[in-house]
Amino acid sequence: MHTDPSRLKPIAPGTRPELAAQEARIAAARGRVSPLYQVLLNSPPIAHGWEQMLSAVRNHSSLSAAVRELVILRVAVLNRAPYEFDAHVPHAQAAGVSQAAIDATRRVPMAVDSPWRDDERVALELADAMTRDVEVPDALFARVEALFQGQQLLDLVATVAAYNMVSRLLVALRVGH
Template sequence: MNRLPYRDAADLPPEDQALLVRPVNLYRAMVNSPGMTRAFLGLAHHIRHHSALDARLRELAILQVGWVTRSPYEWSHHVAIGRDFGLTDEDIGAIAVESRGGTSGLEPAARAVLRVAREMVAGADTLSDATFAAAAAHLDQASLTDLLVIVAFYCGVVRFLGAARIGVEDSYQPCLDEFPLPVDEQPEKN
């Protein structure tokens, strides 16, 4: 059960109602602090619409964060969002293969992005020189910088989701049913 109340636009003063233009549970809980929500949405909007990182690679990185942290909310939302940005079912399925230490059919740039995300989820100073170099071989400086910020941002998002116990909306449950998160399997440590 969620620890923060879910607010609806009608619960908010007129100047804050636009914060729930997408009334998903994450924002409905976060809007308990409108100023924080505005700041959060600013970066989230930039990531989604103005990042130098290719949208498909961005979504793979976010999904990798959701997979490693076993965040049903993040995973389900970005399965749906990722499809809107060009992810295929094979791309989504490859995350499990790569997370187990296997080699999927993804291209080298995507595999490097996933590895960056896995290593960054593991801790603050866990991105190896080899993994950084592999990503840098495929990304320009702006895209590489954005990748690191995006993964760090979504590490924070999944921590908030878990701490506040934000529930997955019924409309996103089919994504979890189609691509369930593992329950017993531990992610591969790189």
Template sequence: MSGTHHEATGPARLPFPEVAPDDAAVAERMAARRGGELSALDRLLLHSPPVADGWNELLGALRHRSSLAADLRELAILRVAVLNNAAFEWVAHKDAARRAGVTDAQIDALYEQDPSTHFDARQNLVLELTDASTWGIEVPELLFDQVRAEFSEREIVELMVTIGGYAMVSRFLVALQVPPPEGEVGSS
């Protein structure tokens, strides 16, 4: 990531734990959601198998069982990564954003203070909501009214949990200085 963003380059602050035989099923469920491989994030979560299992279920629901359009979900996740200086999260999601139809110009624009000229109305609302709920926690009434007029109640719930969930992910990653996958760091 560029600018003042955190770039973890060495090993994470905690070592990867040995997975006890009783917890192997948790690791298997996590690997299955990821296509067979555990990420560094997953491996660190296995210090607490119950937390890892709940995390996997929540993030799996947000990524694979949500009604929210994929481009909107990935824009929210990438914007959280930018706002919270989470290089791992950025690298892990930029290709997913591209697959969801987000352009490279839009991905680059997520670093701008006002990226609004690069996005359509729904995307802009998602970014405004992400900024408001990440920076100030409280969402201004006018913004919420605009979101409510554009999105279903289910989409609003899924969007807010996506923003909050990936804020949790970014805080975990940054605090433990988890390096990006394969050590990659870039602005897009």
């Protein structure tokens, strides 16, 4: 982990009048223009698309909030993205995820004796496979498909994929350091 500042200068909210409407939309959706979005505003089209995609993943998912947040935490751990992990702990707690379950997401490899429910465990196993190996073994996919079908299955895979994108951008640009 580096303590260097972000590799791309953030755009401070309110400093570029042409971004005012976009900053207002981000703040309305997220409560603030976070350091991540300040960096993303270097490319207004990317910031817009990012906000649309991540809002769909976070706010319109068919997954339980607990499964969604545990998967996000796990991806952050695997990709060594502490800023993302720390940002999502309060969301996990608000979703009713226990501190023990949050702490267990930090264990690599995954602990056998973890406090997760069956659906949480298989979702986390999927997150591990997609993040570490990209390909998902057929046997694991069959276990995932037994618990998540249709929109839930797509929402789960999209959540893992989207948060791999988030954490990789954060790490590459050293956002939040």
